[in-house]
Amino acid sequence: MRPGEAAAPDRDFVLRMHRTMLRIRIAEEQIADLVEAGEVKCPCHLYIGQEGIAAGACAALRRNDYVWGGHRSHGHYLAKGGDMKGMMAEVFGKATGCSSGRGGSMHLFAPEVGILGTVPLVAATIPLAVGSALASKVSGDGKVSVSFFGDGATEEGHFHESVNLAAVYKLPVLFVCENNFYSSHLGLLERRAADNIFKAGEAHGVPGLAIDGNDAIGVHRAAEEAVRRARRGEGPTLLECRTYRWRGHVGPSWDTDVGVKRKDELKDWLPKDPVARSASWLLERGVAKAALDALEREVRAEVEEAVAFARASPYPGEEELCTHVFHGENGGA
Amino acid sequence: MRSLTYARAIREAFAQLLASDPRVFVIGQGLWSPWYVGSSMESLDVEFGRSRVIDSPVSENATTGAAVGAALAGMRPIVVHPRMDFMVLAIDPIINQAANWSYMFAGKASAPVVVRSIINRGGEQAAQHSQALQAFFLHVPGVKVVMPATPYDAKGLLAAAVRDGNPVLYIDDRWLYQETGGVPEELYEVPIGKAALRREGRDVTVVATSFMAAQAVVAAGALARRGVDAEVIDLRSVKPWDKELVLESVRKTGRLLVADAAWATGGVAAEVIASVACEAADSLVARPARVCLPDAPAPMSASLEKVYYPRSETIARAVENMLCLKEASCPTGSRS
Numbered sequence: 001m002r003p004g005e006a007a008a009p010d011r012d013f014v015l016r017m018h019r020t021m022l023r024i025r026i027a028e029e030q031i032a033d034l035v036e037a038g039e040v041k042c043p044c045h046l047y048i049g050q051e052g053i054a055a056g057a058c059a060a061l062r063r064n065d066y067v068w069g070g071h072r073s074h075g076h077y078l079a080k081g082g083d084m085k086g087m088m089a090e091v092f093g094k095a096t097g098c099s100s101g102r103g104g105s106m107h108l109f110a111p112e113v114g115i116l117g118t119v120p121l122v123a124a125t126i127p128l129a130v131g132s133a134l135a136s137k138v139s140g141d142g143k144v145s146v147s148f149f150g151d152g153a154t155e156e157g158h159f160h161e162s163v164n165l166a167a168v169y170k171l172p173v174l175f176v177c178e179n180n181f182y183s184s185h186l187g188l189l190e191r192r193a194a195d196n197i198f199k200a201g202e203a204h205g206v207p208g209l210a211i212d213g214n215d216a217i218g219v220h221r222a223a224e225e226a227v228r229r230a231r232r233g234e235g236p237t238l239l240e241c242r243t244y245r246w247r248g249h250v251g252p253s254w255d256t257d258v259g260v261k262r263k264d265e266l267k268d269w270l271p272k273d274p275v276a277r278s279a280s281w282l283l284e285r286g287v288a289k290a291a292l293d294a295l296e297r298e299v300r301a302e303v304e305e306a307v308a309f310a311r312a313s314p315y316p317g318e319e320e321l322c323t324h325v326f327h328g329e330n331g332g333a
Numbered sequence: 334m335r336s337l338t339y340a341r342a343i344r345e346a347f348a349q350l351l352a353s354d355p356r357v358f359v360i361g362q363g364l365w366s367p368w369y370v371g372s373s374m375e376s377l378d379v380e381f382g383r384s385r386v387i388d389s390p391v392s393e394n395a396t397t398g399a400a401v402g403a404a405l406a407g408m409r410p411i412v413v414h415p416r417m418d419f420m421v422l423a424i425d426p427i428i429n430q431a432a433n434w435s436y437m438f439a440g441k442a443s444a445p446v447v448v449r450s451i452i453n454r455g456g457e458q459a460a461q462h463s464q465a466l467q468a469f470f471l472h473v474p475g476v477k478v479v480m481p482a483t484p485y486d487a488k489g490l491l492a493a494a495v496r497d498g499n500p501v502l503y504i505d506d507r508w509l510y511q512e513t514g515g516v517p518e519e520l521y522e523v524p525i526g527k528a529a530l531r532r533e534g535r536d537v538t539v540v541a542t543s544f545m546a547a548q549a550v551v552a553a554g555a556l557a558r559r560g561v562d563a564e565v566i567d568l569r570s571v572k573p574w575d576k577e578l579v580l581e582s583v584r585k586t587g588r589l590l591v592a593d594a595a596w597a598t599g600g601v602a603a604e605v606i607a608s609v610a611c612e613a614a615d616s617l618v619a620r621p622a623r624v625c626l627p628d629a630p631a632p633m634s635a636s637l638e639k640v641y642y643p644r645s646e647t648i649a650r651a652v653e654n655m656l657c658l659k660e661a662s663c664p665t666g667s668r669s
């Protein structure tokens with residue numbers, strides 16, 4: 001295969017990405033129900049509709065590559081291999097959660113699979129991803145860092161400073177902008193003069209591409225090329241993945257329920273469902289419907305088990321309130 | 334007098350300031366949203382147009398810098414940060430620029446900008462969506478800081494802030510939005526730097542800010558039923574703050590407790606107690622005390638949130654300890 005030429009995706013590989021997307025979708029639908037029922041109370045920003053990006057990009061990574069995220073990061077955490085039970089317990093605020101009940105949905109953590117942190121201050125982790133890439137360059141450990149962030153995050157200086165910094169030092173980092181066309185209640189063109197986020201790459205002297213974020217296979221292909229570049233020491237890439245969030249900005253409701261009127265866009269985006277898309281790709285290539293159904297049942301069972309685990313887990317004790325303000329106190333990590 | 338909620342009082346102040354002064358405009362995130370900043374900005378964009386009520390990109394630094402620049406060019410802008418945590422991204426225009434401007438140019442110019450930020454905590458939002466950072470700004474000369482606790486002050490302090498001529502941080506608290514109280518219909522100013530005596534008492538002076546001032550009034554009611562007569566001072570402005578009123582009260586009661594729902598270290602309570610210690614230590618018959626947050630970031634889990642945030646009972650308990658009403662907790666040497 002010549003450089004730039006896409007290999008035909010392997011069926012088992014696509015099946016794995018499909019499974020990743022299903023895990024995200026089903027876990028989040030479960031979380032939506034739990035919020036609705038009042039059982040989960042922390043703010044949960046659902047990723048439903050955007051699964052193709054996390055699944056595609058993370059499929060291009062090694063287990064020890066780094067991933068950073070934001071407020072809407074259940075998908076990044078799961079796609080990179082974060083533990084389902086740890087996430088579910090965290091969303092419940094339980095001591096067994098991945099952040100020991102300190103963070104909830106907006107603060108996920110799984111360093112064992114390279115998730116160094118997802119935190120809700122918009123754009124905050126973009127420079128941190130540049131930092132882990134800098135660490136890799138200085139130490140020569142060969143790892144790649146991925147920063148996931150939204151279209152809104154590109155409005156912060158953090159984004160532009162970070163792309164420039166990574167460009168000038170040729171750091172092994174991927175900037176994955178998930179352009180879902182909204183930042184809370186405001187549409188993209190109410191916040192910027194042109195729909196051209198990917199051009200920030202070119203402006204900073206690095207490749208910038210706009211791609212279909214609802215096509216996991218395409219996202220994977222673009223990410224793989226960017227990862228290859230990064231590992232070769234050729235520096236960062238900006239991928240603008242165009243997608244749409246189905247639910248409201250935060251919580252399980254749909255936007256209209258909270259008084260935000262988006263244009264009539266959702267009906268155009270629902271048929272572009274990334275999960276349905278990979279399912280039909282697989283069916284067309286001879287995977288049996290029964291096999292996909294079995295996969296879905298398996299994922300449902302995993303999610304249910306995680307919810308049961310979260311419910312049964314204890315809350316952090318009051319004595320935990322002031323522990324770990326400084327690392328190394330109270331028994332270290 | 335007609336009664337309004339705290340949130341409605343803020344909205345009314347915005348509306349009347351926009352209506353009465355063409356130099357006033359508002360910029361910040363969430364201003365066109367039906368839910369972002371509660372009902373405190375509801376439909377102002379419809380009433381005054383989106384060129385004067387500007388919902389912005391996620392660009393705290395640029396919007397705040399732009400507000401400072403517009404102020405230097407003769408306008409009276411108000412920039413809104415729906416959470417104080419987000420305002421941290423805009424520290425440079427506030428501290429390095431606006432706060433220093435008058436001094437740097439020998440009073441020939443000033444940045445009459447109002448930076449409104451909202452304390453929005455609880456609800457399992459955790460460390461980055463819960464902070465009360467008034468202490469940062471207390472430290473810096475050249476910027477005023479107000480923290481209204483009642484609907485009346487919420488309206489009057491916003492008007493005073495806009496008309497002050499200096500950079501003013503206006504900090505309101507989502508936990509107060511449903512509080513109701515009398516609010517005059519016309520626009521009026523509550524003087525910056527003047528505290529409000531919320532309750533007279535002889536036994537102890539409770540100085541409090543914002544939500545804790547409201548809680549202190551509740552605590553004083555509970556204490557009265559137990560025979561303790563607490564004086565409650567709502568600071569309203571934390572910079573400059575009303576030292577005279579506090580000193581006068583402490584000279585009368587001999588006891589001082591300061592309640593501020595932020596970290597204790599280097600905060601409002603520390604400043605008030607240090608000043609009293611410097612100027613009226615001999616009036617004190619008990620060690621002063623602080624009711625603040627523990628020196629830890631905000632947790633997420635409900636089990637930890639419950640013990641993290643002080644409430645009226647926390648204040649009442651601290652006063653009882655100070656008065657040695659509970660023997661076990663009485664520190665040696667503090668009995669009057």
Ligand SMILES: Cc1ncc(C[n+]2csc(CCOP(=O)(O)OP(=O)(O)O)c2C)c(N)n1
Pocket residue numbers: 071072120121122123149150151152153154180182183184249362391393419422
């Ligand atoms: C610094 C900062 N400013 C504002 C916010 C409030 N906020 C939370 S999520 C969000 C929307 C961000 O939009 P985008 O980056 O497109 O991500 P999306 O929600 O669409 O996934 C905003 C403005 C924040 N969390 N942090």
Ligand SMILES: [Mg+2]
Pocket residue numbers: 150151152178179180181182183184
């Ligand atoms: Mg977005």
